[in-house]
Amino acid sequence: MQNLRSKSADGFIRRLRSYVLQRFEPLWAFAARVPFLAKIVNRSIINTAVNTTRSRPHVYSTVSPYTSWVSLTDKTYFARHLPARDPQPQLPDREKVLALFQRPENGERQCPKSTLLFPAFAQYLTDGFLRTEMSARSRTTSNHEIDLSPLYGRTWAQTDVLRTKSEDPLLRGRLKVQQILGEDYPPFLFEEDGRTYKREFTDANRALILDPPLGLKSDVDGAARQIFAVGGDRVNATPFVSMMNTLFLREHNRIAENLVSRNTDWDDERIFQTARAILIVVFIKVVIEDYINHISSVYFRLKADPSVAWPAKWNRPNWMTVEFALLYRWHSMIPDQVAWANGDVASAKMFLDNSYLTNVGLLKALSLTSEQRACALGLFNTPAFLAEVEKRAIDQGRDSKVASYNDYRKAMGLRPADDWSQLTGDPARRRALTAVYGSPEQLEFYVGLFAEDVNANTPMPLLIGTMVALDAFSQALTNPLLSEHVFNAGTFTEWGMSEIEKPQSVQEIVRRQAGRQALDEASVAKIRMTRPDWERTFDRF
């Protein structure tokens, strides 16, 4: 039997809640079937998750260690949940800390619940708004909303160059595509020389209007790597992210096509903007109903019910925090090797190379990704090729002077840990942590997040899970498109509302895109974030 961590610092109420929500399946099945009960349970779970900590506006940002008009309004800085720790205590040597993340050779730990589709979706989602400014890492280029900026760009000018603005009435409202082996993908960013940006994506001074692909070195052939012209600078990072973006690109054009046939008097602009509005809401529904439900350890399946947020005291303008940007570094979920069409490929090799996607096609890529097991979140599981990225994350936490791990436990309604057993049941991990930090009170935030064992029935450890749920609900459901007087057929059209109201998941979107085409149902059914062999365990109190 596995060594289990102690729950003594989780708090009685939280333990009771988990206990009840993870048992009594018939009760939750009944609640889900009675609409008014389902609404109440849904509302109550979401409100509980968000009310774990105090609501926005955040008191502090990374601009200064005190509150000011600038810190409350200048959104080019990250907000922060807790004030800067100033002065910072002496922290352990960075190399020693980095060693805590290192995956042993041929020793990757697998995640019992998640397929690789889960981290792929997580990366696509968070690249849209957790956007550290690379040249000044206390700042951000985020729009602070779930706005599908990886697909549409962050600015009006970027969106503009990604659109066809076709003269053909039947092609109104579309995003640019190219065909590869009979399938739609974004156009390539580079001319055939692999170095020159295509004219259509640059301004009068030949400067790129789109954000340049992150990590793409100037000596790499961008054409051979099939780098796409897309809204986000991280979309090309792996074929898995490109895969998600391609799925939503096609969905945008499918929605636009449907809007055209139902609104023949609308111009390109109106078709485009309405398709975009519908797709953003569809995406938010996938986030909550597919992705968050996968993260959730409980029976009751959550719904993206916009009305939960309407009267909520936590409905305040979104502002991404530096803590949120840090806790989403799920490098340890990436396997060393991925089983692809022609055998295993090293993950590192897939970096900035979309040919892995285009060679197999979107459907096959999605099902291959879903057949691959994700690795487990946590220490001693980061693949070697991501060590450099891990180092930057440790530095960002230190440079941002984030408070201690225990400070965040307290802010999130947990008791501070005073024994390593409250974090992990693994004696080896406890010894390693003791050697580097002494006691949990000395533990820094970034390391603490990943020092915890993953909880039962979820791919997340406790503190990450708490903070992900908090930020996901409080930032997704406050989207302006979901607001009380906007979320209706006046905004989306009747057809758009009916699209939105359909069940939403990555798999459902694939199925919908097939249209009248025959689909390989066996492959489609594989597309899921939860492994088919996952079995619910009955966690102790």
Added chain:
Amino acid sequence: MQNLRSKSADGFIRRLRSYVLQRFEPLWAFAARVPFLAKIVNRSIINTAVNTTRSRPHVYSTVSPYTSWVSLTDKTYFARHLPARDPQPQLPDREKVLALFQRPENGERQCPKSTLLFPAFAQYLTDGFLRTEMSARSRTTSNHEIDLSPLYGRTWAQTDVLRTKSEDPLLRGRLKVQQILGEDYPPFLFEEDGRTYKREFTDANRALILDPPLGLKSDVDGAARQIFAVGGDRVNATPFVSMMNTLFLREHNRIAENLVSRNTDWDDERIFQTARAILIVVFIKVVIEDYINHISSVYFRLKADPSVAWPAKWNRPNWMTVEFALLYRWHSMIPDQVAWANGDVASAKMFLDNSYLTNVGLLKALSLTSEQRACALGLFNTPAFLAEVEKRAIDQGRDSKVASYNDYRKAMGLRPADDWSQLTGDPARRRALTAVYGSPEQLEFYVGLFAEDVNANTPMPLLIGTMVALDAFSQALTNPLLSEHVFNAGTFTEWGMSEIEKPQSVQEIVRRQAGRQALDEASVAKIRMTRPDWERTFDRF
């Protein structure tokens, strides 16, 4: 006896509310004295005012006649309370409409309640956030917050050049000033030639960093007019606005001086930012407790209690509407002549000339302004020199395709008017309106606002009063500095909180600035928005 308008379309509940709130003085005096009662009454009046119409986010903006991601997020466009009226009906000839505003020669109508200090404050207040972009009038340069941008500028770069950033520890956190006749004013914008911007306010290309003063023609000598270097492009428009700005400039520096002596280890930046935060809150308190209470027709004096907004469903991000920008054109309150130190001066002559302020000094200017009666808001009362501005307002309403007057009555919970007598008791005005519009159903929004008689005990007609109260409360109390976890001594210091908690009015700020200096108390006592000879009337049901 005066002809009175009919209240038949005001609605029963609203009439009853006005009736009760404008009578039973002992009851309201008692409520004001019992803290928990006062809190409840205050909250209930504010919530009632804001819940008159649906809350933000606004469904539409001036970017497009339909809702889109852009219309919900691009704040360089105005929001709108109601959708665009598209197509617009045939509207009366603009010259005929303009004639409805024209003040007869020597026939100005006076306001029974307000001194000229009231419109002076209103202009200073609204110039901060009702900022139509002059080159593209569907757009705005607003920050959409009460942020004292006329004093501090709209951008970081503007704020920067207005600060001293002094090396002297005792002068930390100050805004730049110059002395004229022994008093502090903002520095001049121009070199002595009256045409060249001072180097300190321009960038590397000699372009002005501050917004250029609106309406200042290039052939006017900016030095002779004593044009100030300030945050807002409308501050120099009249010596009355400059007067308000000078008052708050001095208040900033007084607060900074006090913070320095209490926080000797703080740098220039922290002193500046904390003084600014305190002053913005002081200003918001003046807005509600001096200015809005002057507008209010009822006995109970409202308090700027931040906690009213904390749980409110209307606490949503601010966004200025085109309707709000239109209804604040109070040109008719400006008298033709102003009694100044050396006799009467034509108002038109005071345009863009601060020497009227500096010649008499701030205290005298404030008391002279307060001794002057404001004119009455409404048709047939716009001074000739403002006809051009009135014309632009009519055009902006039409270009923005705002809905009809009756549409806005309905949106604000009033019944649509079907008879001119529901707007005005004046037979001449009714005849003129009939000649131009036929019936109230044809009346356009901008004209309708001013076609109504001013109500009892307030300088406002009904629809303007309703919309001003709605927007004032819902935009002032949602200021991030007033939010639940920010409004405390951690942000403002203990001393700052005690400053904020003092009674706030223009008069009180003048008194506070005197410090240990002897003050001409007779002059100070005159500084008020309400005329000393105003007498409450008992309005009928």
